[in-house]
Amino acid sequence: xxxxxxxxxxxxxxxxxxxxxxxxxxxxxxxxxxxxxxxxxxxxxxxxxxxxxxxxxxxxxxxxxxxxxxxxxxxxxxxxxxxxxxxxxxxxxxxxxxxxxxxxxxxxxxxxxxxxxxxxxxxxxxxxxxxxxxxxxxxxxxxxxxxxxxxxxxxxxxxxxxxxxxxx
Amino acid sequence: xxxxxxxxxxxxxxxxxxxxxxxxxxxxxxxxxxxxxxxxxxxxxxxxxxxxxxxxxxxxxxxxxxxxxxxxxxxxxxxx
Numbered sequence: 001x002x003x004x005x006x007x008x009x010x011x012x013x014x015x016x017x018x019x020x021x022x023x024x025x026x027x028x029x030x031x032x033x034x035x036x037x038x039x040x041x042x043x044x045x046x047x048x049x050x051x052x053x054x055x056x057x058x059x060x061x062x063x064x065x066x067x068x069x070x071x072x073x074x075x076x077x078x079x080x081x082x083x084x085x086x087x088x089x090x091x092x093x094x095x096x097x098x099x100x101x102x103x104x105x106x107x108x109x110x111x112x113x114x115x116x117x118x119x120x121x122x123x124x125x126x127x128x129x130x131x132x133x134x135x136x137x138x139x140x141x142x143x144x145x146x147x148x149x150x151x152x153x154x155x156x157x158x159x160x161x162x163x164x165x166x167x168x
Numbered sequence: 169x170x171x172x173x174x175x176x177x178x179x180x181x182x183x184x185x186x187x188x189x190x191x192x193x194x195x196x197x198x199x200x201x202x203x204x205x206x207x208x209x210x211x212x213x214x215x216x217x218x219x220x221x222x223x224x225x226x227x228x229x230x231x232x233x234x235x236x237x238x239x240x241x242x243x244x245x246x247x248x
Contacts, residue, residue, distance in 0.1 A: 166209040168199045 010107035017101035028090040042072045092131045099124045113161035121151040172232045193218035
């Protein structure tokens with residue numbers, strides 16, 4: 001299997017990440033709109049009471065009744081805090097995907113041990129650390145540590161590549 | 169770096185152009201330019217051999233050691 005260059009794994013991953021970036025963006029916009037509607041509904045409280053009066057019940061809604069009640073009872077300030085929090089998570093995710101896409105795009109163009117790639121991996125690891133803090137995810141932290149190690153490997157590789165290029 | 173490559177001086181003495189030398193030693197112009205401008209980090213013995221052969225000179229004619237200011241200061245500080 002080819003890892004670098006055109007028609008390789010890097011090429012596929014670069015294209016896949018570009019598509020994923022757009023999917024995440026579209027879904028986050030839908031989630032933002034849906035979330036805003038939910039906050040408005042939960043603060044108004046009219047729709048749910050009307051639904052209860054008319055005995056219109058959706059099975060999935062019944063199952064999520066407890067969650068809905070918990071969400072509805074949250075103070076309005078907390079409800080509105082959820083939106084910027086989610087926006088921050090999505091923004092971080094999009095940035096990480098962008099950096100990864102740029103990295104694989106460089107791999108596709110046979111640019112492997114390069115200062116730009118070291119910079120990209122370093123930025124990705126820092127973004128991953130921020131992501132793990134925001135989402136309280138241990139696995140993201142683990143990935144960010146691996147990325148930091150990979151960054152050091154790429155730094156050494158870049159130094160060797162530079163030395164090789166400047167050997168006449 | 170303290171090592172200076174005096175390729176341009178030897179080439180001027182022999183009246184040989186960069187392109188001509190590059191063609192003779194089968195090196196690309198860009199690589200020879202790296203050598204000439206002193207950007208090179210290392211030189212292969214094979215390359216040095218080819219240059220010496222074509223320019224009819226000794227490796228010592230091509231390379232020159234010039235102590236850095238930092239090195240000179242250190243040496244000076246030690247003797248005082």
